[in-house]
Structure formats: structure tokens, C-alpha cells
Amino acid sequence: MGGGAAGFFGAIACAEANPAARVLLVEKTGKLLSKVRVSGGGRCNVTHACFSAAQLVQHYPRGGKKLKEPFQQFGAQDTVRWFARRGVELKTEADGRMFPTTDSSETIAQALLEAARQAGVQVLLNTNAEQLTPLPGGGFAVRLTGLHAQTLTAQRLLIATGGVPKTEGYDWLRQLGHTIAAPVPSLFTFNVPESPLKELMGVSVPLARVVIVGEKLDYEGPLLITHWGVSGPAVLKLSAWGARRLHELNYTGTALVNWIPAHNEETLRQWLHAFRDENGKKVVLVNPLFGLPQRLWRALVEQAGIGADTRWSELAGKLQNRLLELLLRMPLAVRGKTTFKEEFVTCGGVVLGEVNLKTMESRLHPGLHFAGEVLDIDGITGGFNFQAAWTTGYLAGQAMSKPLA
Known part of the structure; x- marks a missing residue:
């Protein structure tokens, strides 16, 4: 039957x-x-x-x-x-x-x-x-x-x-x-109504890590920014592994996105220190790093509060820390789910x-x-x-x- x-x-x-x-x-x-x-x-x-x-x-x-x-x-x-x-x-x-x-x-x-x-x-x-x-x-x-x-x-x-x-x-x-x-439900995307990335619909990265705060739920894979939140294999596969727990949470919580999962805080600080020494004259906003899409990089830099003309040599430590935090742990407030196609x-x-x-x-x-x-x-x-x-x-x-x- x-x-x-x-x-x-x-x-x-x-x-x-x-x-x-x-x-x-x-x-x-x-x-x-x-x-x-x-x-x-x-x-x-x-x-x-x-x-x-x-x-x-x-x-x-x-x-x-x-x-x-x-x-x-x-x-x-x-x-x-x-x-x-x-x-x-x-x-x-x-x-x-x-x-x-x-x-x-x-x-x-x-x-x-x-x-x-x-x-x-x-x-x-x-x-x-x-x-x-x-x-x-x-x-x-x-x-x-x-x-x-x-x-x-x-x-x-x-x-x-x-x-x-x-x-x-x-x-x-x-x-x-x-x-x-x-x-x-299993295999669904995350709704993020207040997403700071709404204007980036269609932008994707080949590898990101998504973590649900307070839960033993995380997954790495391609990530797609949508008009309703985030999708792509990283989110879909995470939703499958966490299907029961996410249901218990009523599909509400905070997802942290690491846009460069090859790095942790220590390695990223070291990398940025070396980069600044060699590329101090470069303007932060218009020179994307780590192969990130231009539009995504600009959004992260702007959210960190870094000025449009700021060069790496002029970047205050406080602003660099904000950028580092967004690269490794960008918070997205998940408020629901959407069926994948x-x-x-x-x-x-x-x-x-x-x-x-x-x-x-x-x-x-x-x-x-x-x-x-x-x-x-x-x-x-x-x-x-x-x-x-x-x-x-x-x-x-x-x-x-x-x-x-």
C-alpha cells in the first residue's frame, strides 16, 4: 500500500x-x-x-x-x-x-x-x-x-x-x-525574521559551521542565505540530526554561524595579526578575506562598526574583536522553520x-x-x-x- x-x-x-x-x-x-x-x-x-x-x-x-x-x-x-x-x-x-x-x-x-x-x-x-x-x-x-x-x-x-x-x-x-x-519534521530550513543578512538573499558560502547555543547540535557544510533566514546543507543536515530536540524547543533558539570553520579564535587572531603587518594599507571594507563573498564581507564589516575608509593599520583592537566575533560566532535568532522545497x-x-x-x-x-x-x-x-x-x-x-x- x-x-x-x-x-x-x-x-x-x-x-x-x-x-x-x-x-x-x-x-x-x-x-x-x-x-x-x-x-x-x-x-x-x-x-x-x-x-x-x-x-x-x-x-x-x-x-x-x-x-x-x-x-x-x-x-x-x-x-x-x-x-x-x-x-x-x-x-x-x-x-x-x-x-x-x-x-x-x-x-x-x-x-x-x-x-x-x-x-x-x-x-x-x-x-x-x-x-x-x-x-x-x-x-x-x-x-x-x-x-x-x-x-x-x-x-x-x-x-x-x-x-x-x-x-x-x-x-x-x-x-x-x-x-x-x-x-x-526533519530536513527544514531556519526562519530568522530579524536576520541582519536579509539583504543578502542568494549569497552562499561553500563551508560554514552552524551551532545551536546550549545544545550539542552543530554541522558543517555549504550555507545559503535566504529571504526568510538560512538554508543549505549545513542547516538541513543539522535539522535532521536535531529534529526531535528542535521540535521540543519549538524551533526557537540562537544559531551561531562560523563563516570560516577552518579557524578558531586563537588561529584567527594569529592570522589577522600577520595579515595586518603585511597589508596595513588595505581598506578593510573592500578587500574580502578567506574567500568570502564580497556582499557578505561588507555586511560583516559594517555590522562590526568599521568605517568605510578604515585601513587595517588604523583598525582599533575593539573593532577587530567585533569582526572576529562575527566571523566565528555570528548570532541568528531562529524563530521557526520552513520546509525545504x-x-x-x-x-x-x-x-x-x-x-x-x-x-x-x-x-x-x-x-x-x-x-x-x-x-x-x-x-x-x-x-x-x-x-x-x-x-x-x-x-x-x-x-x-x-x-x-
């Missing part, structure tokens, strides 16, 4: 492994693979060039080491091969993200649709699973409503309904006895202790399997959430191709 990445991968894996099986894919809306189509700005970040399971698990705030064995069974390299066998070549970008060489998510969507068609998967659109009842002799009765209203019986079921933002959306799984980790990710879902991660099968109900974001698994940005969907979907589908014991 669920016509997204995990649901399709599971259905295809099951149908290919057991051509005699009748495989139905049920989708409550009229659209298939919606998230695949919008991912990566319409390019679809299929996976990440991280081919070691031990390294891959380090990119999952929820799931972590428990995913090592599943990734050993079906990892990023297996994803690359799966699509290659279906005529889709992937390319690796400098940051490790992998996209189809066509730079079009439609390439991925069509590959999945065609694989499902060839495997004989039957797709029911505009159809919702309203009730799921385990049967005494094994298997399930599923009451469908909508376009294909009926009651079906099935030996095995795959739940791949995606992440649900509200906890009551999991009530039907709780009724089956499963424990649900409360859903909260259309790529909403939820942390939370079915707790992994109640699932056999070799088969994605429920430990409470034989024949009931889970895949994708319905599980308490989520990764940072960069193709990791799709990889979790491919892996869990594939393992579930393989297991579902076999009859119940």
Missing part, C-alpha cells in the same frame, strides 16, 4: 521474484511516485555514492547502525546496478549525490513504472485501504474504498504509506499493536525493534511488512532517504515473494 518509491520497489521485487504471485499496488491518490518526480529540483537524487554499508549508516539520524545489515544486502551500488539493468545510467556529482544522466526525475519514474508493468504489478489508483484485519489462519483482510472499493484477502502486505506529519495518522498501526515513534521528510514511525530488518516483516504479525518512511528511519539530504526506500522496499519485496510458513 503506497505508490511511492518504497511501494514500487517492493512491488517490483516481489513480482519479479515470484511471477506467479498476484501483486497489487494500492495508491489513495491519482498520482504515482510524486516525491520521486519533485526530488532534487526535478532531477531526482536517486542515491549517494557511498558504497560501504558501515559509512552509509552514518548518514541516518534515525536508523543508524541497525541499517548496516540491510545495506549490506542491498546498498547504493545495488541501486546503481538495478537502474543500469533497466537502461538508466546514474552520474555522481562532486558532493557525492547521484542523479540520472538525463537530469530528469521522469527518467526514474518511467523506469519504475515500466519495471512494474513488465513484472505484472497491478496498480489501483484513487483507492484507499480503510481497514486491515489479521485473519485467524494467517494473512489479512483489507477493506478498500474509493475507485476500486472491495474487500481483499492477502497472504502478505507491504505498508509503504510514507511519513505522516500527525501522530493520529498512525492510529491504525497502533491498533495492530505496533509502537510508533512520534512523527516530527517540496521535500518534506518526517522522522518517526514504526519502531525498528518491532521489525525484522532482514525481511522488513513485523515481529507482531507474520506477513505484514514495512518499507520507506513509515518506519522510524530517515536520512540527511543527499539521496539517503531514497536509498532507505530502495533498500527496505527491495528486502520486503523479496521476502513477500515467499509463501507464509
